[in-house]
Amino acid sequence: MQKTAVILLLTTLLLVTIGIVMLFSTSSLYAREKYGDPNYLLKRQLVWLAVGAVGCVAAASTPYPRLRRWCVPLLVVTAVLLVLVLLPGVGRRIGGARRWLSLGGLQVQPSEFAKLTVILWLAHYLSKQKRRIEEFGRGFFLPLMVTGVFLALILAEPDFGTTALLGMVAFAMMFIAGVRQAHFWPTVLAGLGAFAVLIWQNPNRAERMLAFLDLEKYKSGKGYQVWQAMLAFGSGGVNGLGLGNSRQKMFWLPEAHTDCIAAILGEELGLIGMLVVLALFVTLLVCGVIIAMKTPDLNGRYLALGVTLLIALQTLINIGVVTAWLPTKGLPLPFISYGGSSLMMNLMAVGILLSVLRYGPSEMAEQTQEFFAQRQEALPI
Numbered sequence: 216m217q218k219t220a221v222i223l224l225l226t227t228l229l230l231v232t233i234g235i236v237m238l239f240s241t242s243s244l245y246a247r248e249k250y251g252d253p254n255y256l257l258k259r260q261l262v263w264l265a266v267g268a269v270g271c272v273a274a275a276s277t278p279y280p281r282l283r284r285w286c287v288p289l290l291v292v293t294a295v296l297l298v299l300v301l302l303p304g305v306g307r308r309i310g311g312a313r314r315w316l317s318l319g320g321l322q323v324q325p326s327e328f329a330k331l332t333v334i335l336w337l338a339h340y341l342s343k344q345k346r347r348i349e350e351f352g353r354g355f356f357l358p359l360m361v362t363g364v365f366l367a368l369i370l371a372e373p374d375f376g377t378t379a380l381l382g383m384v385a386f387a388m389m390f391i392a393g394v395r396q397a398h399f400w401p402t403v404l405a406g407l408g409a410f411a412v413l414i415w416q417n418p419n420r421a422e423r424m425l426a427f428l429d430l431e432k433y434k435s436g437k438g439y440q441v442w443q444a445m446l447a448f449g450s451g452g453v454n455g456l457g458l459g460n461s462r463q464k465m466f467w468l469p470e471a472h473t474d475c476i477a478a479i480l481g482e483e484l485g486l487i488g489m490l491v492v493l494a495l496f497v498t499l500l501v502c503g504v505i506i507a508m509k510t511p512d513l514n515g516r517y518l519a520l521g522v523t524l525l526i527a528l529q530t531l532i533n534i535g536v537v538t539a540w541l542p543t544k545g546l547p548l549p550f551i552s553y554g555g556s557s558l559m560m561n562l563m564a565v566g567i568l569l570s571v572l573r574y575g576p577s578e579m580a581e582q583t584q585e586f587f588a589q590r591q592e593a594l595p596i
Contacts, residue, residue, distance in 0.1 A: 220572055223502040226495050227550065227565050231264065233480075233492060234551035234558075240459050241479045242472035242553060256472060256553055259321070263555030267562035274566025278574045279515055282567075286336040290361075293332045296325035297368040314372045324556035326369045326377045330384075331560055331567075333365055334521035337385060341392040342513035348393050355398040358389060375413075375420065376544030380532065382406065384524050388517055427542040437543070443468040444478035444537040455485030472553045474545055478537045492551070493534070500527045506568055510575035519571045522564040 238260055243253035250256075299316060300306035306313040307322065315322040340358055341348065348354040362385040370378045386406075390399060414420045419437075426438035434442035447463040450456060461482045464471045471479055481489045503523025510516045526549050533548040535541030547554045549561045 219502055219505055220569060222498065223565065223568060226498045230495050230550035237476055237480050237551060238472060238553055240483065241464050241476055244465060245472060259555065260553055263558050267559035270559055271562040271566035274563050275569035277570055279518060279567065279570045282335055283339045283514065286339045289332045290336050293325060293328050297329060300325055301371055312372050312374060314374055321555060326374055327556040327560045329365050329369060330381055330525055331564060333362060333381060333385060334525065337388050338514055338517035338521055341388060341517055345513055349395045351398055355394045359402065376546040380529055380546060383528055384521060387524055388521050391520060392517060423543045430539055440469050440475065441539050441543060444475050445539055447478040447482035451482040451485045453486045455483050455488055458483050473547055474552065475537050476552045477534055477548050496530045503568055506572045510571055515571045515575045519568055522567050526561060526564060
């Protein structure tokens with residue numbers, strides 16, 4: 216198991232290092248023009264990296280069964296933050312969306328916290344209710360409703376991409392936990408239908424979908440960003456143009472340092488560089504699955520699978536969008552895109568994986584599992 220921990224840590228370190236290098240390469244010109252300092256965004260990301268590293272160590276050092284005591288309070292705090300974001304004068308509005316809170320000069324995105332807190336609570340609740348998981352009320356309806364509240368709050372910002380991501384992770388966790396198929400699949404189909412309605416009743420989202428279906432036709436409109444990303448990949452070829460030599464980052468590709476940083480990576484480092492990054496994400500996915508399968512109790516297993524799915528699906532969606540395989544969604548590439556809240560939460564997710572790895576197979580975990588088993592009824596829902 217020590218080998219898995221070393222591989223997981225090295226993989227995370229390499230991804231973060233690549234992210235810092237690519238952020239400097241991608242954002243320096245933009246930061247100089249907008250803020251008068253080419254290192255402005257890099258310095259802010261480094262601050263978040265330090266905070267995230269502390270969070271990772273703290274999460275890795277905390278036995279994961281203890282997190283069960285905190286999952287409900289964290290859920291309540293996160294819900295309050297999501298409500299505050301929606302209040303005029305409190306939440307900061309950027310690009311037509313109200314997703315951020317300003318704290319000490321830094322922009323905090325509560326929806327990023329929601330990803331982890333919902334996963335923490337679901338892992339606790341689904342493992343606690345294992346014997347009643349096939350019941351409609353406590354086994355399916357209650358976790359669905361709690362998750363639905365957070366999805367509604369995030370969607371109201373609006374943040375369609377994070378809503379879809381968290382919904383997929385939550386449904387995957389419930390499926391893995393063994394909810395009845397007769398409850399699960401009709402709800403999934405109803406959810407997909409609701410998402411389709413939300414897309415087509417909104418002109419902006421509808422045009423994005425049309426741009427996905429016919430990118431060349433909409434390349435000057437809603438498909439412009441993805442079209443420029445495709446040009447970046449095409450320019451990079453196999454070996455790339457070289458680090459720092461991207462042409463698309465010179466104000467051709469919008470959001471180059473955030474959602475579309477993978478396109479600049481492909482342009483500068485080529486297909487080889489992209490394959491290396493994808494191999495690192497696959498390695499992280501494999502480590503997460505190994506940790507989950509080696510964990511003796513359900514809470515740790517669901518928790519490890521939840522955070523692993525979160526990182527893996529977000530990576531898949533981001534790469535799928537910039538390569539025109541998926542409709543446009545505003546999700547950053549984990550560990551690499553600019554975004555302090557995202558970086559911090561992903562590092563804490565790795566810390567949780569390390570905690571499950573460290574305490575799951577140990578005698579301490581067996582003792583804590585027995586301790587909590589004796590007090591199941593005292594735990595919050």
